[in-house]
Amino acid sequence: MTSDDIPSGRTGRAADRTGGGAAQKAVASTAPFAASGAVIEADGVRRRYAGGFEAVAGVSFSVGRGELFALLGTNGAGKTSTVELLEGLARPDAGTVRVLGHDPFRERAAVRPRIGVMLQEGGFPSDLTVTETVRMWxxxxxxxxxxxxxxxxxxxAHRARxxxxxxxxxxxxxxxxALALLGRPEVLFLDEPTTGLDAEGRRDTWELVRELRDGGTTVLLTTHYLEEAEALADRLAIMHRGRIVTAGTTAEVTAARPARIRFELPEGVPAARLPLGLRAAAEDRRIEIRTHRLQESLDELLTWARESGIRLHGLDARSASLEEAFLDIAQSASESEKVAA
Incomplete structure (x- = not known):
């Protein structure tokens, strides 16, 4: 079957999502493509729409073979516009894109058979069965x-008919x-893959994606579920207004944000009794401590509680989450723009 045989609603998209064929970790880089050895590369990429709106404003990153890279951002940050350039659905207005060493727009014949694409929204022929749909693709x-x-x-499998x-x-x-995986792709683009899935379905999908990555598939993921990126990504980048504002591993992205310690003091023990070295916010008897020295602060708190004979109820200590870092970055970027304006 050729693309001319594809029913309306998905015409022209089949070859963009299916592939064939088949750990080194790459870092964000603008090195020449021939020297970098990366599987996916964007160097100074820009994309403009009618009216002069610049959705992608000089984005650079690279993804190594067998790596899962997550591209995050608020709505309108430029994620989908960036991914469409990598998939070869559009030509960048400036900069260079390479997938498997090829320009995905100009050299589609070399790239398409080796990639799989899961679009943000499908458009299946509704009267076909699941099996018929897969066979068609x-x-x-x-x-x-x-x-x-x-x-x-x-x-x-249980829904095949x-x-x-x-x-x-x-x-x-x-x-x-399933359609994106039909051709055993070397590179897999996943655009919001778990939207609409229940908790069990989401976890099953995560496990499948991990297995694909561990088998050598390079994965580029966009998602609004930050716990998904935290659970799956080897590295990630956060976009805002068409630019990458931070990139790295989850640990690197969250390292600059304070950890938190939460607990509840017993009745009759005021927050003022806490060690002076622990800055705390108190609401009734509920206490929250923000610190860049999680281990030291927790040790100081537990020593004080033990020596004072005080039991800390509901004690919870954890490093900053990706969600907290994401919200902090988005807010900081927005405030910087207001000041600049």
């Missing part, structure tokens, strides 16, 4: 997996993933 895919194998991968219009939103996302 397999006809456009070099070296496609057997239909049963593809459905087993995403937990849809069900019509697409009878699937839940989460099941349609699983079908979208």
């Amino acid at each position: 397999a006809g456009c895919t070099s070296g496609a997996r057997p239909t049963g194998e593809a459905l087993d991968l995403v937990g849809l 069900v019509r697409v219009k009878q699937l839940s939103g989460g099941e349609r996302r699983r079908l979208d993933l």
